[in-house]
Amino acid sequence: MDDTDAMRKGEYKTPGGKLVVVNLQVEDGVVVKAEVSGDFFLEPAEALERIRDALVGASADASEEQLSARVRDALTDDVVMLGFSPEAVATAARRALA
Amino acid sequence: MTPADRDAKEASAQASAPTPKPLPAQLLERWRDYRWELVHEAPQAPFLHMALDEVLLERVAAGHRPPTLRIWEWNAGAIVLGRFQSVRNEVDEAAVKRHGLLITRRITGGGAMFVVPGNVITYSVYVPEALVKGMSFADSYAFLDAWVVEALQGLGVNAVYKPLNDLSSDQGKIGGAAQTRKLGAVLHHVTMAYDHNTSAMLEVLRIGKEKLSDKGTVSADKRVTPLRQQTQLSRERVTQAFIDTFRDRHGLSSGSLESTEVAEAERRVEQKFGTKAWVHLLP
Secondary structure (H helix, E strand, O other): OOOHHHOEEEEEEOOOOOEEEEEEEEEOOEEEEEEEEEOOEEEOOOHHHHHHHHHOOOEOOOOHHHHHHHHHHHOOOOOEEEOOOHHHHHHHHHHHHO | OOHHHHHHHHHHHHHHOOOOOOOOHHHHHHHHHOOOEEEEOOOEOHHHHHHHHHHHHHHHHOOOOOOEEEEEOEOOOEEEEOOOOOHHHHEOHHHHHHHOOOEEEOOOOOOOEEEOOOOEEEEEEEEEHHHHOOOOHHHHHHHHOHHHHHHHHHOOOOEEEEOOOEEEEOOEEEEEEEEEEEOOEEEEEEEEEOOOOOHHHHHHEOOOHHHHHOOOOOOHHHOEOOHHHOOOOOHHHHHHHHHHHHHHHHOOEEOOOOHHHHHHHHHHHHHHHOOHHHHOOOO
């Protein structure tokens, strides 16, 4: 079943960087499912799952600072984000929650 | 235009082309630490190309293959999604079906490409990570394409690299690069627009307002200026100029794919690159 319609979408393009798209499913004021995609670069590629999982469990009222801290805390020092950042993900997420 | 006219235009274009900014000598010389092999096969299928990139990257990483420049030839058109792109966000699947197009996903990040054979020039370089040691990821993009910028300038195209990964000229974007690293090796590949794409591209690819906002453009087809508008040379002639410049700068000997490499790539098409699970990894 495609529950796309139940998901809220937010996008943000980092100036001079890339687009990040966040789709969030919210139930009872909490993010229960997240998708993160875009034309950015990320090493290692598997780190995308950590970025995605970092958004799950966030309150729908979370601030951008709280959301970017969630993403940042989920990533180890070896992870390289090119063209986007935890802040960019948070901005897109906040737009999805707005 | 007669061949004589073409030569004259090329000569005058070369005379007025800007001098490439020289790289620090030591960095440039790093390329010559390796014996480069050229692979330029007859046209192959889009899924196979995706798989070959992964296979050759691993083989170079393991030391089973020398650092390689692979020029791609496409036997069919395709949409090539970046590793992290979502299918529904990038393509109109109904339009894809209507046009009978293939959707593929590559192992590198970056944006979606619409490939029509004959309209693009695509290559991959597979290099040991030592070649880009000490460079930031961002700097490595420009470094790994410096030879192409020089080749284009030699053809009279006022080419320049725009961070992060845009191959551009004063007439607009020519193409884009993408990169991934694995086990001590780097896959860096580029697709350039040689000729205009059909209107099918505008029906099939979604180009959202958010993405265009930073570039200040209003229509998708104005974002790229194909090489054919910037040089009168044929696609084959341009490709040969790339090969010749790479050889002159770095050294290059002719090679080919091993049958084991092709067999492994075909296996991966069946098990990964050609599967819905991979193509729709991000649905």
